[in-house]
Amino acid sequence: MKKDVALVLSSGGARGLAHIGAIEELEAQGYHISSVAGCSMGALIGGVYAAGKLKEFREWMKTIDRKKMLELTDFSFSLNHIVKGTRIIEAIMEFVPDMAIEDLPIPYCCVATDWKAGREVVFSSGSLFEAIRASISLPSFYEPVQKDGMILIDGGVVNPIPLNRVKRKEGDILVGVDVSGHDYKAENISHFNHYTMLSRTSSLMIRQNSILMAKLTNPDILIDIQMSKYGGFDYDKSEKLIAIGKMKTELAISKYENNI
Numbered sequence: 072m073k074k075d076v077a078l079v080l081s082s083g084g085a086r087g088l089a090h091i092g093a094i095e096e097l098e099a100q101g102y103h104i105s106s107v108a109g110c111s112m113g114a115l116i117g118g119v120y121a122a123g124k125l126k127e128f129r130e131w132m133k134t135i136d137r138k139k140m141l142e143l144t145d146f147s148f149s150l151n152h153i154v155k156g157t158r159i160i161e162a163i164m165e166f167v168p169d170m171a172i173e174d175l176p177i178p179y180c181c182v183a184t185d186w187k188a189g190r191e192v193v194f195s196s197g198s199l200f201e202a203i204r205a206s207i208s209l210p211s212f213y214e215p216v217q218k219d220g221m222i223l224i225d226g227g228v229v230n231p232i233p234l235n236r237v238k239r240k241e242g243d244i245l246v247g248v249d250v251s252g253h254d255y256k257a258e259n260i261s262h263f264n265h266y267t268m269l270s271r272t273s274s275l276m277i278r279q280n281s282i283l284m285a286k287l288t289n290p291d292i293l294i295d296i297q298m299s300k301y302g303g304f305d306y307d308k309s310e311k312l313i314a315i316g317k318m319k320t321e322l323a324i325s326k327y328e329n330n331i
Contacts, residue, residue, distance in 0.1 A: 073101035075243040079234045079290070080113030081281060082227035083250035084209075084303025085312065087112025089296050091129055092316025093248045094120055100324055102246075106178040108237035110226040113248070114181030114206035115163075118199050121179040124167040131166065132309035140306055147214060156213040160204050169200045178238040181206045182226035186215060191229045193236055227251070232281045234288040244291040248316070252278045252297040294323040 076097060080090045090113055097104060109117030119128045145158040172179055173196045180195040183205035194202030205216040205223035216223040226233070231251045239245070253274055285293055296319045301312060 075105035076102045076246050077237045077239050077243045078104050078107045079232055079237050079247045080109040080117045081232035081249045081251045082111030082113055082277065084112055085305040086250040086298055086301055086303060087116055088309045088312040089250050089316030090116040090248055091125065092313040093294055093320040094125060096317045096320035105240060105243055106238040108233045109181045110231050110233055111207050115203050118179060118203050119167055121175040121177050122167050123176060127166045136307045152214040153212050156204060160200055164200060169198055172196050172199050172202060180236055182230050182233045182236060183223040184226055184228040186222040186224050192223060227277050231277045232284050234284050234290055246292040247285060247290040248294045249281050250296045251281045253299060292323050292327045294320050
C-alpha cells in the first residue's frame with residue numbers, strides 16, 4: 072500500500088502546468104495526496120486540485136492559444152501593474168466555484184508576500200480564489216491584492232516552494248515539485264537587455280530560495296524540473312508541459328522506491 076503524500080507545488084508561471092503531470096503520475100502509481108501547499112502557479116494548480124476540479128482545468132487549458140491568452144488579459148494603465156488579473160480568475164471560476172479553503176476536501180494552503188511589511192503571508196482559510204489571486208500577483212505584472220492593510224504580491228518573492236507550510240500527518244511523505252529553475256546552461260539568451268537582465272536576476276533569486284528551502288526541509292521526494300525550452304508565459308503549451316511533469320515524476324518515484 073502506497074503512502075499518503077503531503078504535496079508542495081512551486082512557483083514558475085506556465086512551467087507550473089507540469090504540476091498537473093506530477094499529480095497525475097503520483098495518483099497513477101497509487102500514492103494518496105492527503106494535503107497540498109502551493110505558491111503562485113503552484114497555488115493555482117494545488118487549489119484547483121484540492122477543489123476536485125483538476126480534470127476540468129486540464130481540459131480548459133487545452134483551449135488556450137495565443138488569441139485566447141490575449142482575450143483573458145485585462146490590460147491596465149496603472150503605474151504599478153500591467154494587467155488587472157480579474158478576467159483570468161473569473162474564467163477559471165466558471166468551472167471551479169469559489170469556496171472557503173477550510174471547506175476543501177483536503178487540507179490546502181498557499182503563500183503570498185506582504186509588500187509593505189516585507190513578510191510571508193500564509194492563506195489556510197477564507198476565500199480560495201482570493202488566496203490564489205494574491206499568490207499569483209507577479210510584481211509589476213498583475214495588480215497587487217489589497218487586504219487588511221496589506222499589499223499582497225507573488226509568494227515566490229519570499230517562499231517559492233513552501234515545504235515548511237504544508238499540513239503534515241504521521242506517516243506521510245513530503246513531496247516537492249520545483250519548476251522554479253531554468254536549465255541555465257542550455258538556455259540561450261540572444262538579447263541582453265533590461266528585460267532579460269531583470270528576468271534572469273529574479274529567476275536566479277527565486278531558484279536559490281527554493282534550493283535553500285529544500286535543504287532546510289529535506290523532502291522525501293524532490294521533483295526538480297528545470298527547463299530551457301519553455302518559459303513562464305507558455306500557457307498555450309499545456310500538454311507538453313504536463314507530459315514533462317509526468318516523466319520527471321515517474322523518474323523521481325522510481326529513484327525513491329529503489330532506495331527504500
